[in-house]
Amino acid sequence: MAGPDLGVESVDSNDIITVLASEGIEFLLSGEGKVSLSSTEGKMICLFFSANWCRPCRTFTPQLVQIYNSLIKTGRMIEIIFISFDRDETGFGEHFKSMPWLAVPFNVDLHRRLSDHYHVDHIPSFIPLGLDGKSIEEDAIGLIEDYGASAFPFTSQRREELKAMDNAKRQGGKLEELLANEGRNHVISSSGREILVSELVGKTIGLYFAAHWCPPCRAFTAQLIEAYNKLVATRNQCFEIIFVSTDRDHQEFDLSLSNMPWLAIPYEDKARQDLCRIFDIKGIPALVLLGSDGKTISTNGRAIISSYGAMAFPFTESRTTEIEAALKEEGDALPRQVKDLKHEHILKLDMAKAYVCDSCKKLGRFWAFSCDVCDYDLHPTCVEEKQETYLEDPVMGLV
Incomplete structure (x- = not known):
């Protein structure tokens, strides 16, 4: 099948x-x-370097098939040519049978020369070619994974356009553009009830990125539920959380949502991936907070909830400053150490995100009197000392 060993680089065109x-x-x-080779004339050609033995290739190929079919259906003049990295013709045939596009006949030497010519050093690689035959994007795999068919024609200019659109959604304050999708104008509850996104406009929104398989997510979910329930009870439905699942399958998604009192983006909806990209989610759990105007307040809601719980609402920087000032004032009014009648050791003033008081057995936050010798903590109001009486702070209270 192969002709003289001219080498790809020796061809002028x-x-x-x-x-x-x-x-x-x-x-x-x-x-x-x-x-025939001429069947590709007038079409944008993209080269797909892949192999059946490569797990990432097998994972990416179905996504590419869906995108290709979508582009063809909408009349895009595109053709993909598969260039195999398989070790033998059997592997090539097994991989190619899942593809609706064209392929170069199996030839290991030719495929190596083509990969050298287009500087392919890993697979899968997707190389879109311009009309002059030169690659217009070194590897568009990431672009396709992020944007799907919207990435066409896979140019750097298109990449910048899509990034600008993401930024507009992130900063624009239009909740319906952010949460709704083509053909879907609602989110769902754990019972399957559909709630229109338009009903959420004007509320402070938390976008909660998490998964059932993630132990830190399960731990933070408990904290978030506590804060959510307090806010729902006291803020007259001014706050809502939307679960954005990163679960591996629908069953895991159902397990996650079954333990959550809030709403969710449907698992099958691509808006889940879009939101992860728009807010640059690199790890979970993550909580993005949107103000009542739909604009981003913070992308670090996890730290805010972990530190301050429900009292951080509406999660603005000014509210955080107010809390910190109140905590400092409260701490300044407390002694540095006390001798409690119920405990043998000196207790020192300490700051803790959360603890259980060994006297009243209730959860506490922030200021505590703690023992350096043993695991013993007291609410300031639970200290029994002749010289001092501690009252509950009227601003911060006890959590």
């Missing part, structure tokens, strides 16, 4: 069809058999 013809390739393969 960058056009892939000219390159293949110079190597003695007379046809391409489709699922139905052989097709």
